[in-house]
Amino acid sequence: MINTFIKLRIFIICSCLVLNACNSGPAEPPVESNVTNSPGSDAVEQTTTQIPEISIDNDDIAGMVSSVNGVEQGVWVIAETDEFDTRYAKIVVTDNEGRFLIPDLPDASYEVWVRGYGLVDSAKTAASPGNILSLTASPAPGAAEAAEIYPAAYWYSMMKVPGEGEVAHLEGGLNEYLANMKNRACIVCHQLGNATTRVIPEAFAEIESSEEAWARRISSGQAGASMLSRAARLGVAFKYLADWSDRIALGELPSTIPDRPDGLERNVVLTVRDWSDPKAYLHDLSGTDRRDPTVNAYGPIFGAPEHSTDEFPILDPVSNTATTFTAPVRDEDTPSAAEDPVDA
Numbered sequence: 434m435i436n437t438f439i440k441l442r443i444f445i446i447c448s449c450l451v452l453n454a455c456n457s458g459p460a461e462p463p464v465e466s467n468v469t470n471s472p473g474s475d476a477v478e479q480t481t482t483q484i485p486e487i488s489i490d491n492d493d494i495a496g497m498v499s500s501v502n503g504v505e506q507g508v509w510v511i512a513e514t515d516e517f518d519t520r521y522a523k524i525v526v527t528d529n530e531g532r533f534l535i536p537d538l539p540d541a542s543y544e545v546w547v548r549g550y551g552l553v554d555s556a557k558t559a560a561s562p563g564n565i566l567s568l569t570a571s572p573a574p575g576a577a578e579a580a581e582i583y584p585a586a587y588w589y590s591m592m593k594v595p596g597e598g599e600v601a602h603l604e605g606g607l608n609e610y611l612a613n614m615k616n617r618a619c620i621v622c623h624q625l626g627n628a629t630t631r632v633i634p635e636a637f638a639e640i641e642s643s644e645e646a647w648a649r650r651i652s653s654g655q656a657g658a659s660m661l662s663r664a665a666r667l668g669v670a671f672k673y674l675a676d677w678s679d680r681i682a683l684g685e686l687p688s689t690i691p692d693r694p695d696g697l698e699r700n701v702v703l704t705v706r707d708w709s710d711p712k713a714y715l716h717d718l719s720g721t722d723r724r725d726p727t728v729n730a731y732g733p734i735f736g737a738p739e740h741s742t743d744e745f746p747i748l749d750p751v752s753n754t755a756t757t758f759t760a761p762v763r764d765e766d767t768p769s770a771a772e773d774p775v776d777a
Contacts, residue, residue, distance in 0.1 A: 487532060487565055495534040496566030497527075498547050504531030505570050507693030508549025512560065516541040518755035519748065520707040526699040536702060538562045539753060550693050553578050580686045585626030587687040592677045599669045610667055618663045619651075622716055631681050643675035654714075655740040708748055708755065713741040743769075 487495040494512055498505045510533040513522035517539070527533045535545075544557035547570045555570055573579035580587075592614070600610040614620060623630065633646045640646040648671055652661040664670045694701070709715055720734040721727070735758075736746040744757040 487534065489534060489563070489565065490536075491563045492538050492540070493534055493536050494538060494543065494545060494560050494562060494564050494566065495532070496564075496568060497531045498533065498568045498570050499531055500552070500570040500572055502572060504529075505547070505549060505552070506531060507695055507699060508547055508552065508570065509694075510535065510545065510547055510568070512538060512543040512545045514541040514543045517753035519753065520705075521753060522705040524701075524703040524705065526694045526701060528699060548582055550582070550691055551579055554582070576686055577684065579690075581628070583687055583691055585624045585630075587626065587689060587691060588631050588681070589626030590689075591680065591685065591687060593673055595669045595673060600667070602668060603666075610669075613663070613667055614670065619660050631678060633678055633682070643679050644671040647671045647674045647678070706748065706750075706753075709736060709738065709746045710742065710744070713738050713744070713746075715739070715741075715746070 487497075489495045496510075498508055498510060504527075506527055506529050508527050509524050510527060511522055511524045512535045513520065515521075521539070521541070523535050523538060525533050525535050540562065543560050543562075545560045545566060545568070546557045547555040547568055549570065551573055552570050553573050555568065558566060558568065560566055595607070595610065597607050600607050603609045605612075625631075633640075633643065634650060637646045637649050640649060648661065648664075651657065651664055715736045716739045717737040718734050719737070720732060721729050731751050734748045734750060736748070738745060743760045745760055747756045747758060749755075
């Protein structure tokens with residue numbers, strides 16, 4: 434909710450379903466992986482084990498994912514690189530036979546890894562477009578390890594709801610409280626329930642009261658004062674945020690296990706880019722006119738950094754280049770949010 438060291442991730446989706454972005458967590462010990470090459474590509478590694486026969490182009494990476502349980506259906510395979518101006522990742526889902534194909538990759542060296550419900554994240558395998566891989570996934574040793582990658586909403590759903598009397602001071606009562614805690618104000622932009630937000634940061638670990646720790650973390654960053662006042666207006670938000678993170682710290686897990694992607698969900702091809710500066714944050718982006726959405730097709734995408742910086746980021750999604758534009762002001766004495774007090 435207060436992590437201002439965030440880079441906006443731009444999701445370019447080739448289907449009707451939006452999946453969670455996949456950040457790589459701590460790698461497990463190296464998994465078994467075999468690499469071969471398609472006709473016309475450079476050889477990477479010779480192998481004597483069976484590689485799935487998949488027809489690909491020289492700008493694709495394909496292969497199969499299996500584990501001790503057999504082929505792994507409906508798991509994500511991620512190819513990522515940092516050779517462009519932004520971190521670039523492309524994500525696909527395995528089919529019923531554990532096969533995958535990551536299409537149309539820009540020329541670069543990639544690290545490929547596997548994430549899936551019921552698994553722990555695999556180690557990363559070096560690969561290049563034109564390679565066919567055989568990846569071995571690792572089942573999660575327990576429920577806690579498996580839950581680490583559950584969608585943020587599964588964790589956030591563990592938040593308890595106050596009684597009507599606790600929020601009677603609000604116009605609209607409990608409905609107003611829930612709207613603010615679910616999909617308005619700060620929650621519009623911050624993904625509560627992800628690994629960053631569901632625990633108290635180490636920087637605030639010495640604060641004895643979890644409620645006070647939440648108040649401190651919410652006040653951090655360029656928009657901290659605004660977020661603190663919004664949360665304080667609700668009256669009991671800190672109480673229930675503290676109860677939520679305390680229960681998680683004691684080992685409580687989401688009560689529902691998410692299903693793996695199935696059917697049309699497996700047709701999704703997702704491109705993810707990290708954008709902007711680590712000390713800035715973005716609240717929106719624009720690449721077209723919603724009234725005429727074919728305007729500026731494949732053109733630059735412009736970010737809106739709100740209070741965090743005067744440098745507006747610009748992404749070229751075709752060349753994978755990132756630039757910035759300094760917002761001009763008419764008068765030299767124009768007030769700036771940079772002059773507002775900021776808690777680190």
